[in-house]
Amino acid sequence: MKDDEVKRVVKERYGRVAREAGSCCCSSTCCGTAKPQEIGRKIGYSEEELEAAPAGSNLGLGCGNPIALASIREGETVLDLGSGAGFDCFLAAERVGPKGKVIGVDMTSEMVERARANAVASGYENVEFRLGEIERLPVDDESVDLVISNCVINLVPDKKEAFKEAYRVLRPGGRLMVSDIVLLGELPEFIRESVEAYVGCVSGAAAKDEYLASMRSAGFEGVRVIDESPFSLDCVTSDPTGRAVLDGLQDEDLRGVEGRIASIKVIAFKPGRA
Numbered sequence: 001m002k003d004d005e006v007k008r009v010v011k012e013r014y015g016r017v018a019r020e021a022g023s024c025c026c027s028s029t030c031c032g033t034a035k036p037q038e039i040g041r042k043i044g045y046s047e048e049e050l051e052a053a054p055a056g057s058n059l060g061l062g063c064g065n066p067i068a069l070a071s072i073r074e075g076e077t078v079l080d081l082g083s084g085a086g087f088d089c090f091l092a093a094e095r096v097g098p099k100g101k102v103i104g105v106d107m108t109s110e111m112v113e114r115a116r117a118n119a120v121a122s123g124y125e126n127v128e129f130r131l132g133e134i135e136r137l138p139v140d141d142e143s144v145d146l147v148i149s150n151c152v153i154n155l156v157p158d159k160k161e162a163f164k165e166a167y168r169v170l171r172p173g174g175r176l177m178v179s180d181i182v183l184l185g186e187l188p189e190f191i192r193e194s195v196e197a198y199v200g201c202v203s204g205a206a207a208k209d210e211y212l213a214s215m216r217s218a219g220f221e222g223v224r225v226i227d228e229s230p231f232s233l234d235c236v237t238s239d240p241t242g243r244a245v246l247d248g249l250q251d252e253d254l255r256g257v258e259g260r261i262a263s264i265k266v267i268a269f270k271p272g273r274a
Helices: 003-020 036-042 047-052 087-096 109-122 159-169 195-199 208-217
Strands: 077-081 101-106 127-131 144-150 170-183 221-230 261-269
Touching: 077 087, 077 159, 087 101, 087 109, 087 127, 087 144, 101 109, 109 127, 144 159, 159 170, 159 208, 170 208, 208 221, 208 261
Parallel strands: 077 101, 077 144, 101 127, 144 170
Antiparallel strands: 170 261, 221 261
């Protein structure tokens, strides 16, 4: 698919998730019929975090907890790339406090509307949600202390541009903390060409080395994988609304695929001014 077609399909499917409050995940354990709270526990969120966020903000779409390793400080400005219904934004808002600010950007209007409604309903005044694409962020240059993202950049056709934009909006000395899906080996053609596998965070994923190289080429330093875990094939066999997409394939068709997909947490830094 061309880039514009990819974006159209992603918007359509994740818009449906926002409307239906469906849950499937992009995690190392995936979800099957699991609820968002169960998914959250499996991918690293504490019970306190799961209870603190507004009801309806956790749709079970992540592959890790970027908040846990981000060392968010009071008064900082945090930007979430692909903020969905606002789950990670609300957790970050608790940490930055009233003097800080959290900005969530998502290209799906239904997600932005849902996140804004969650913020109003729960009285969050230090969180703002903006409609926009990660490759063209509606955010000023050098205005953010920390950029986070949770299983979203794999959905972006131009990952190099996504990291360039993250670099642009960060202040000198700012940090990037990402949880995402990467490839450790080549996928079979039937998965590479599957629209549903793309939406399910698999066929659009980049090779691990290529992914990290894209960060470095954008200007980031200290790029480091903090955690890496296997990605369950269950995530390939259903899209974010739980619909089976690879039914009918024989076990031998899928053998070895799981070992070629991983969930990673990566941290990187924008150099400070001399």
